[in-house]
Ligand SMILES: O=C(O)CCC(=O)C(=O)O
């Protein structure tokens with residue numbers, strides 16, 4: 001099936017990296033990965049498409065990003081791309097919310113969400129891109145963060161709630177993997193120190209890595 005699985009001595013298996021943080025390898029079958037990739041390609045187009053994120057300190061993030069539902073900027077959420085072309089953020093589709101809930105159910109065994117999933121951050125890692133240790137703390141809800149990976153494999157570093165440093169666990173995330181962090185792990189520091197170029201399944205047809213993180217904003221649904 002997937003090239004990354006060929007030659008594997010042991011099948012990769014579910015692991016609880018920390019209480020509330022679960023990795024489910026190969027969660028998305030290849031055809032669902034292809035569908036999600038096609039959707040990402042459409043979302044990445046302007047207006048409100050893929051952009052380089054500038055941080056308040058004057059730096060830029062090396063992974064480029066596009067958002068759905070709510071536009072994330074360092075450090076908050078808006079209805080429009082306030083730090084880009086100013087266009088309204090693209091809508092968050094119902095099917096993506098259903099996928100998020102399914103992910104929470106499969107990973108944590110429960111799916112009591114305070115309100116529907118309504119945010120997607122899609123990060124595109126080209127050669128050399130990475131993401132520093134940070135917390136996902138701009139949401140007003142504590143529902144689990146659901147992360148889906150497509151394309152090249154990466155090292156996903158999952159740490160603790162106290163600091164950016166140790167202890168942390170390095171997990172390899174590959175195309176189709178699900179990673180969910182909620183409960184006591186919801187505000188843990190995490191990051192992507194490395195992406196392995198050319199390690200994705202060739203038949204997917206993606207150079208680089210895409211990560212889709214799904215979140216609950218905890219904000220009232222804005223009037224249309
Ligand atoms: O790319 C990843 O796996 C992590 C992305 C992430 O942590 C984020 O978007 O906040």
Ligand SMILES: [Fe+2]
Pocket residue numbers: 134135136190
């Ligand atoms: Fe994050």
